[in-house]
Amino acid sequence: MRVGGTHVVDRGARTVAALVAAATAGALLAGCTVGEAHRAPDEVAASVEDAGEQASSAVETVTTAVDLAGRGRLTLTVASTAQADSVRVLEEATRTLTTLAPPDRGTGAARDVTLAAVQDATAAVVAAGDWVAASGSAQGVDRSAPPTAVLAALDDAGTALDRAVTVAAGAGS
Secondary structure, X not given: OEEOOEEOOOHXXXXXXXXXXXXXXXXXXXXXXXXXXXXXXXXXXXXXXXXXXXXXXXXXXXXXXXXXXXXXXXXXXXXXXHHHHHHHHHHHHHHHHHOXXXXXXXXXXXXXXXXXXXXXXXXXXXXXXXXXXXXXXXXXXXXXXXXXXXXXHHHHHHHHHHHHHHHHHHHOO
């Protein structure tokens, strides 16, 4: 603040700014803590399995939305919303899997298989979003039937996630 041409520092504002900066830095550093090494194998396997199941559900949602939109039974706006929500679910599953610290090789392998399946599912869901967002004939998109290639990629992603969930379910035993 300026008073009579002189720059005056408001100490209260400076203190508040310093406290906010310190709190923000603390929160960011706390959020950067990776892994939970203290968790038992069955707990980690359950987290991996849950992330895989959530990702699988997201893929199923997009598959249904794209199929219905391709048949003219769902608006593209609703399909786009379903796809965007599914991307968020897949991002959360990725975050869960990348912050786990598996305590043994079995849960580590289950996490790695599930993470790869989630990444592939994310690519398939993003491709589905491209189909939904395409502007009809200007993009060469045939909207007279569901897109078989997009649905096949989503089906493959769902199958891979189901296999990963099965691996995760057996990893904590």
